[in-house]
Amino acid sequence: LPAAAALEWAAWGRTPGFLFGDPTLSAERAFHRFAGTAHLWNISDDHLFGPAGAVDALALEFRDAKVQRHTVAPADLGVDRIEHFGPFRRELGLQLWPRLLAPIEAATPRLASAFG
Numbered sequence: 001l002p003a004a005a006a007l008e009w010a011a012w013g014r015t016p017g018f019l020f021g022d023p024t025l026s027a028e029r030a031f032h033r034f035a036g037t038a039h040l041w042n043i044s045d046d047h048l049f050g051p052a053g054a055v056d057a058l059a060l061e062f063r064d065a066k067v068q069r070h071t072v073a074p075a076d077l078g079v080d081r082i083e084h085f086g087p088f089r090r091e092l093g094l095q096l097w098p099r100l101l102a103p104i105e106a107a108t109p110r111l112a113s114a115f116g
Contacts (some may be wrong), residue, residue, distance in 0.1 A: 018054075020061055030062040038065040039103050044073040049084040070101060 012019045018057050019025060040062075042055040052071065059067045077095045086092040087100070 019115045023102065031065075032063040034065045036064055036066070037066060037107060038062045038067050040067060041072065041100060043082045043084065045073055045081055046098075047085040056077075068103065070103070072096065091109075 012022060015021045020031070037095055040055050040059050042050055042052045044052075055069065059069060072082065076099075077092065079086075079092065082092060082096070083112070087096050
């Protein structure tokens with residue numbers, strides 16, 4: 001992860017409204033205007049960085065979108081824990097990323113075939 005990205009994410013975490021409260025972001029990037037399907041995931045044992053309540057609050061920003069909420073739990077993968085950084089660990093990522101991408105690929109078969 002580039003240091004600049006990590007610092008920006010950390011700043012958003014300290015900003016009321018998260019990235020939506022960042023005055024440096026252009027109004028042209030308004031989530032409330034997105035009218036497609038937004039697949040929003042949380043990991044049930046991620047209590048620090050991406051708890052379900054935070055993902056629910058993010059979903060509210062997609063006012064015109066069809067929001068599909070998904071949750072994955074450690075038991076779904078047969079492991080004891082996933083937590084926030086689990087998807088970026090090789091052993092968990094190999095199991096988890098196909099699950100995360102499946103609803104997007106199902107909605108966009110052309111995209112799925114391009115990478116399959």
